[in-house]
Amino acid sequence: MRRKIAILGATGSIGKSTLDLVERSPERFEVVAVTAASNSRGLADIARRTGAKLAVIADEGRLADLREQLAGSSCRGETGTAALNEAATADVDLVIAAIVGCAGLEPVMAAVEAGKTIALANKEALVTAGALMIDATVRHGATLLPIDSEHNAIFQCLAGSCIEDVAGIVLTASGGPFRTASAEFMHAASPTEAVAHPNWSMGAKISVDSATLMNKGLELIEASYLFALPSDRIDIVVHPQSVIHSLVEFVDGSVLAQLGAPDMRIPIAYALAWPRRMETPAERLNLAAIARLDFEAPDPERFPALRLAREALEAGGAAPVVLNAANEVAVARFLAGGVGFTDIARMVEKALETNDLAAPRSIGDVLEIDRSTRERVEAAITVSYAG
Ligand code: NDP
Numbered sequence: 001m002r003r004k005i006a007i008l009g010a011t012g013s014i015g016k017s018t019l020d021l022v023e024r025s026p027e028r029f030e031v032v033a034v035t036a037a038s039n040s041r042g043l044a045d046i047a048r049r050t051g052a053k054l055a056v057i058a059d060e061g062r063l064a065d066l067r068e069q070l071a072g073s074s075c076r077g078e079t080g081t082a083a084l085n086e087a088a089t090a091d092v093d094l095v096i097a098a099i100v101g102c103a104g105l106e107p108v109m110a111a112v113e114a115g116k117t118i119a120l121a122n123k124e125a126l127v128t129a130g131a132l133m134i135d136a137t138v139r140h141g142a143t144l145l146p147i148d149s150e151h152n153a154i155f156q157c158l159a160g161s162c163i164e165d166v167a168g169i170v171l172t173a174s175g176g177p178f179r180t181a182s183a184e185f186m187h188a189a190s191p192t193e194a195v196a197h198p199n200w201s202m203g204a205k206i207s208v209d210s211a212t213l214m215n216k217g218l219e220l221i222e223a224s225y226l227f228a229l230p231s232d233r234i235d236i237v238v239h240p241q242s243v244i245h246s247l248v249e250f251v252d253g254s255v256l257a258q259l260g261a262p263d264m265r266i267p268i269a270y271a272l273a274w275p276r277r278m279e280t281p282a283e284r285l286n287l288a289a290i291a292r293l294d295f296e297a298p299d300p301e302r303f304p305a306l307r308l309a310r311e312a313l314e315a316g317g318a319a320p321v322v323l324n325a326a327n328e329v330a331v332a333r334f335l336a337g338g339v340g341f342t343d344i345a346r347m348v349e350k351a352l353e354t355n356d357l358a359a360p361r362s363i364g365d366v367l368e369i370d371r372s373t374r375e376r377v378e379a380a381i382t383v384s385y386a387g
Contacts, residue, residue: 044069152267217309326351
């Protein structure tokens with residue numbers, strides 16, 4: 001029996017890596033539904049190649065083009081929230097959640113509420129709705145399989161262990177393109193410099209997050225919810241080679257790590273084949289050629305985003321939503337050339353300082369906090385950069 005899958009965010013970096021694996025094993029996987037934001041041509045091409053039955057484009061303005069591209073195929077082209085949720089709750093064995101940002105929250109929650117098995121790359125969904133999503137996962141009998149390489153590594157290291165025996169976890173960070181850069185260089189850094197990640201090839205938003213280390217901050221929050229661990233039991237260490245993807249320390253002092261080439265197809269394959277494993281074309285590790293593995297503490301002065309994320313996790317309530325929304329706005333503005341690189345963390349800090357919103361009690365509350373924070377940060381940028 002082929003495993004049926006839906007890919008939310010099929011045209012992105014994670015979506016493409018997933019498709020690469022799936023298309024190498026057509027006897028094992030059947031793609032049923034695929035989605036994108038506005039890339040109607042790319043989406044139609046994926047739908048035709050895979051034989052998907054449903055293709056959903058978030059941008060209504062691209063629907064006509066999507067349908068034109070799909071003409072003559074057996075794939076239905078749709079748009080809108082209901083269609084996106086239909087893709088997320090389609091009759092599949094696995095939903096790949098690879099939309100970027102809080103935009104992925106509603107479909108992920110729809111999949112959770114439908115009791116699906118979800119391979120989660122969309123960390124912002126868990127950062128913004130953590131407790132609500134974990135609670136719903138338990139209530140609806142859904143399963144979350146982490147695709148984020150660090151969380152996937154922890155998940156692999158935990159296999160066969162009792163969570164009570166875990167003393168803590170260590171998330172590794174490559175340090176990003178500015179690991180050794182001066183504060184002055186970072187202040188003037190361009191979007192091209194910020195997205196030039198030394199080890200991983202990823203979408204633009206997560207690449208900027210990796211450069212500010214906000215990505216590690218979001219992962220800290222993600223890990224806290226996924227593995228039910230408080231902030232003080234999650235450590236971050238910079239490991240420039242990106243060979244060790246994360247570690248688990250047990251109460252007896254043993255530490256288990258998961259290693260592999262920095263290739264997202266490895267954690268994606270783990271989720272695709274779970275609870276078994278499957279072959280991937282990823283490069284094999286040659287430890288003698290790598291020769292050494294280095295570790296260092298992150299620099300809190302040049303990378304304040306990490307502290308902000310930890311503070312937001314510890315504050316709880318609306319803070320993680322505010323952190324994420326402010327970061328999404330600031331990163332988008334930075335990528336568009338509107339604000340400087342070091343302004344990103346500054347804007348997030350300001351949004352957190354001025355946050356007086358109540359803790360979200362529903363996904364509707366999360367979306368409202370997200371919306372109002374975006375409005376607030378956009379307004380602050382307009383004032384700061386006016387003239
Ligand atoms: P990309 O930007 O490459 O792709 C994002 C995907 O989401 C695209 O298919 C895009 O469609 C779609 N999308 C964007 N905005 C919306 C929206 N508003 N509504 C519906 N669909 C939307 O991102 P990545 O693949 O890099 O990242 C995806 C997620 O996975 C992120 O949360 C990221 O943090 C996480 N992740 C990524 C890793 C990586 O290696 N890339 C590693 C670990 C985690 P379109 O193409 O039309 O714009």
